[in-house]
Amino acid sequence: MASGSGAPPRRPLSLGEVEPGSENERLGVARDSMLRNRLILKAEVGKPQRNCYTLPGFDFSYGLYIPRTDGGVAEAIGHWNTVKPRTGLVQKMPRDFITMNRDALKAGYTTAHEFNLYYKDKDIRRKGDDNHFKSIKIPADMTFGITSRPCTPFLDLLQHKYQELWMEQQRALTATLRMEKKKNDKVRETRTTLLRKHPPPAKEESFWHLPHLEKVGPHLSTFPDPGARKKAFSASH
Secondary structure (H helix, E strand, O other), rough: OOOOOOOOOOOOOOHOOOOOOOOOOOEHHHHHHHHOOOOOOOOOOOOOOOOOOOOOOOOOOOOOOOOOOOHHHHHHHHHHOOOOOOOOOOOOOOHHHHHHHHHHHHHOOOOOHHHHHHHOOOOOOOOOOOOOHHHHHOOOOOOOOOOOOOOOOHHHHHHHHHHHHHHHHHHHHHHHHHHHHHHHHHHOOOHHHHHOOOOOOOOOOOOOOHHHHHHOOOOOOOOOOOHHHHHHHHHHH
C-alpha cells in the first residue's frame, strides 16, 4: 500500500504516536527501541510501512555542503585573482655511479662502507646531454602512427572464396587424419600369423629303432634272390 504523493516520509514510530488498541500497543515496560526493530514492529492497517531508521529533521540538507568563497560581484570588482603560472619542473637526473666509483678509487676507498660514505658526500649526477634518444636517427620521410588496413576484397566475399578455401583445408586435413589412422590401425605380424602364411615343411615320419640294431644286417633271408625281395617290398609299398 502506498501513500499519497504529497505525504511526508514515514518516520520511525515513537511511543507518543502509539494509540491504545493499535497494532503496536505495548503492555508493561515499553521502549522506543522496540518500535525500531523490524522483527517486532507490526504493519499498520491502511498506512505504508514505516522504516526503522532514525532520520534527521526537516531542516537537514542532504549532500555535500560547499561554502561560497567567491564573494559575488563585489569581490570580483575589488580583487582580481589570477592563476599563477607553473614553473618548469626540473627533472632530477640519475646518479652517475661510474664517475663516483672512479673518483672513490682515486681517493683510496676500497670497501663497500667507504663507497657508501663517498656517495653521500659526493652526489654526482649525470649530465642533461646524456640522452640515449638523441642517438636515434629518424629518417625525414618516416610516417608515424598505425598503418592503414588494406581494403576489404568484396569480390572474394561475394564469390565465397574464403568458404571454398576453408573447405579445401578441411578436406586435406580429413584425408591426412584418415591416412594416419590407417597407419596406426595396421596389425603387426605375430608368430601365429607368420606360421599361417608360411607353414614349416612337414617332417617325414620315421619309426623308432634301437640304435644298436640299426646297422645290423639280417641273419635270415627267406627270399630266393635279391630281385624277389625287391618285388615283394615294392608290392607292399
